[in-house]
Amino acid sequence: MDVIDELDQRKRKVEDRIDQIFDGDRDHPLWNSMAYYPRAGGKKLRPFLVMITTGAFDKSEEVALPYATALELVHNFTLIHDDIMDKDEMRRGKATLHKRIGEAHAINAGDGLFALAFKILSNTEVEDEKLRLLLEELSTSVVKVAEGQEEDISFEETYDITEEEFLDMIEKKTSYLFRAAARGGAIIGGGDEEEIRSMGEYARKMGVAFQIQDDYLDLVGDENKIGKDVGSDIKEGKRTLMVINALSELPEQKRKRLIEILEKEDNTTEEIRKALGLIEDAKAIQHSKDLAHEYAEEAKSELEILPDGKYKRMLEEIVDFMISREK
Amino acid sequence: MDVIDELDQRKRKVEDRIDQIFDGDRDHPLWNSMAYYPRAGGKKLRPFLVMITTGAFDKSEEVALPYATALELVHNFTLIHDDIMDKDEMRRGKATLHKRIGEAHAINAGDGLFALAFKILSNTEVEDEKLRLLLEELSTSVVKVAEGQEEDISFEETYDITEEEFLDMIEKKTSYLFRAAARGGAIIGGGDEEEIRSMGEYARKMGVAFQIQDDYLDLVGDENKIGKDVGSDIKEGKRTLMVINALSELPEQKRKRLIEILEKEDNTTEEIRKALGLIEDAKAIQHSKDLAHEYAEEAKSELEILPDGKYKRMLEEIVDFMISREK
Numbered sequence: 001m002d003v004i005d006e007l008d009q010r011k012r013k014v015e016d017r018i019d020q021i022f023d024g025d026r027d028h029p030l031w032n033s034m035a036y037y038p039r040a041g042g043k044k045l046r047p048f049l050v051m052i053t054t055g056a057f058d059k060s061e062e063v064a065l066p067y068a069t070a071l072e073l074v075h076n077f078t079l080i081h082d083d084i085m086d087k088d089e090m091r092r093g094k095a096t097l098h099k100r101i102g103e104a105h106a107i108n109a110g111d112g113l114f115a116l117a118f119k120i121l122s123n124t125e126v127e128d129e130k131l132r133l134l135l136e137e138l139s140t141s142v143v144k145v146a147e148g149q150e151e152d153i154s155f156e157e158t159y160d161i162t163e164e165e166f167l168d169m170i171e172k173k174t175s176y177l178f179r180a181a182a183r184g185g186a187i188i189g190g191g192d193e194e195e196i197r198s199m200g201e202y203a204r205k206m207g208v209a210f211q212i213q214d215d216y217l218d219l220v221g222d223e224n225k226i227g228k229d230v231g232s233d234i235k236e237g238k239r240t241l242m243v244i245n246a247l248s249e250l251p252e253q254k255r256k257r258l259i260e261i262l263e264k265e266d267n268t269t270e271e272i273r274k275a276l277g278l279i280e281d282a283k284a285i286q287h288s289k290d291l292a293h294e295y296a297e298e299a300k301s302e303l304e305i306l307p308d309g310k311y312k313r314m315l316e317e318i319v320d321f322m323i324s325r326e327k
Numbered sequence: 328m329d330v331i332d333e334l335d336q337r338k339r340k341v342e343d344r345i346d347q348i349f350d351g352d353r354d355h356p357l358w359n360s361m362a363y364y365p366r367a368g369g370k371k372l373r374p375f376l377v378m379i380t381t382g383a384f385d386k387s388e389e390v391a392l393p394y395a396t397a398l399e400l401v402h403n404f405t406l407i408h409d410d411i412m413d414k415d416e417m418r419r420g421k422a423t424l425h426k427r428i429g430e431a432h433a434i435n436a437g438d439g440l441f442a443l444a445f446k447i448l449s450n451t452e453v454e455d456e457k458l459r460l461l462l463e464e465l466s467t468s469v470v471k472v473a474e475g476q477e478e479d480i481s482f483e484e485t486y487d488i489t490e491e492e493f494l495d496m497i498e499k500k501t502s503y504l505f506r507a508a509a510r511g512g513a514i515i516g517g518g519d520e521e522e523i524r525s526m527g528e529y530a531r532k533m534g535v536a537f538q539i540q541d542d543y544l545d546l547v548g549d550e551n552k553i554g555k556d557v558g559s560d561i562k563e564g565k566r567t568l569m570v571i572n573a574l575s576e577l578p579e580q581k582r583k584r585l586i587e588i589l590e591k592e593d594n595t596t597e598e599i600r601k602a603l604g605l606i607e608d609a610k611a612i613q614h615s616k617d618l619a620h621e622y623a624e625e626a627k628s629e630l631e632i633l634p635d636g637k638y639k640r641m642l643e644e645i646v647d648f649m650i651s652r653e654k
Contacts, residue, residue, distance in 0.1 A: 028477070105480060
């Protein structure tokens with residue numbers, strides 16, 4: 001069985017758990033709104049990481065399911081609020097929550113989902129002292145996600161962003177939840193301090209590679225696969241690694257032209273193609289791909305601490321999947 | 328020493344703790360935004376309840392300080408998001424956070440503050456099994472607050488709200504954090520199940536009385552004391568107990584007139600005075616005062632479970648304060 005099948009298998013378990021949470025007598029309108037993103041698909045990568053890391057430490061994956069689910073709900077809460085902050089209209093091929101029910105209701109549904117995640121965490125059947133560590137992981141990571149989001153919003157006002165600043169931002173905004181997943185799995189599995197640290201570093205580096213690939217797909221991916229318009233980041237003037245790298249490498253005239261397109265509200269297909277050409281001129285796509293590969297290799301090297309076997313192999317393969325995926 | 332002095336004493340302790348959290352090397356812009364409400368004053372009623380309830384069970388109040396602070400931060404996070412949802416411009420005599428830094432930054436600062444509260448909770452020096460219970464209290468209560476907020480937002484679209492529906496909404500939106508305060512204190516203090524339950528009921532009923540008084544002050548309070556315009560609820564067309572009661576008691580013509588004023592965007596002082604007159608005609612202010620008193624008495628009766636002494640007396644007196652306060 002390849003890693004995609006393994007991923008799908010855990011995905012179904014998490015979806016079942018999510019169904020249990022939202023089924024039954026949850027007829028309050030808040031609960032319908034809270035369920036909208038968790039039930040709209042998604043790869044469930046973070047829960048997978050929790051479960052496989054737990055398994056890698058010889059503990060039953062089932063024990064990790066509540067924490068895995070809590071983390072997925074936290075991820076979905078950040079998506080709800082991010083979509084409001086970014087004024088995005090589409091997510092996973094459907095209208096974003098705030099487009100559907102309005103901003104006030106959507107802010108509130110995000111808050112409810114965040115709180116629900118911690119409630120599920122409180123019911124996790126792990127030893128009380130491990131619960132304390134999991135609580136620390138989850139809460140610390142969301143503070144970091146908020147720091148990263150703050151930096152990301154601020155980037156919208158400037159083109160003077162160094163690659164280092166950008167990578168620092170996505171480490172916080174994206175990597176920290178992956179980190180909380182792998183560290184959490186190691187905690188549940190009974191890993192020692194050094195093992196928890198290694199798993200955290202593994203996931204942190206993988207998270208950066210994941211985000212670079214995400215931005216890559218937005219620019220050159222297949223619309224039918226990614227579920228949104230290709231080039232939407234250019235339309236929205238979003239700073240991605242490729243854009244930042246191109247801006248630093250392009251000669252003045254071309255740099256100005258790229259900024260013009262990024263600044264413009266509604267870009268034509270022709271303009272998006274032009275921007276893509278400029279980014280290619282700067283060799284920024286290749287640079288971005290190279291960097292994703294570097295992070296992926298560094299991530300995998302952190303796995304040396306684990307014994308060879310099925311779980312280690314899955315953790316290696318999921319990294320390769322993250323930088324080669326087409327959606 | 329009367330209960331106000333006791334309240335002030337604990338307030339200073341919580342403020343010191345909040346200063347410690349936000350001082351030092353917290354130079355990230357997110358942290359400045361997160362600190363804005365917690366440092367802008369407020370009575371710190373919820374932390375007081377945590378500490379006094381803990382003391383009532385013969386445990387040192389100091390042990391309760393982290394949970395008390397976490398709860399205060401949760402309260403402040405709800406204020407940040409509520410102000411965005413309600414489009415409020417003033418809070419505690421200053422501009423609301425989103426008016427100051429924009430909605431996207433403010434949504435994110437609220438999220439960060441919420442996460443920070445759980446991080447502080449994870450560092451609470453109580454036994455691990457008590458931490459699990461505190462986590463459950465805090466997370467459950469915020470899910471309920473979100474349910475209450477959802478109902479409150481929906482009330483804006485109708486005048487057909489029964490008193491029962493209204494009281495159910497404020498129990499969730501307001502009382503649940505008071506409940507989490509008193510139950511948390513009882514848990515930290517080592518109370519048994521029945522004692523935790525009684526303390527929760529005490530605080531739940533007190534919370535309703537508190538909210539009724541809050542709405543009363545908005546209508547007939549002293550502007551210099553409450554830090555915002557008197558009658559702002561009328562301007563905003565907010566459904567309060569007094570409004571709901573008046574709408575159900577007034578004859579058709581007067582009812583229509585009151586709804587007209589509530590619906591109008593910018594009310595004159597004359598219109599607000601007219602609305603107040605209509606509400607008085609319906610005897611709704613007296614009804615509201617009576618109900619607050621009933622809830623306060625019921626709250627105090629839950630304290631029978633406690634031994635007589637300083638702490639029980641403070642818990643009684645804080646209820647009286649809540650329904651007699653002028654700000």
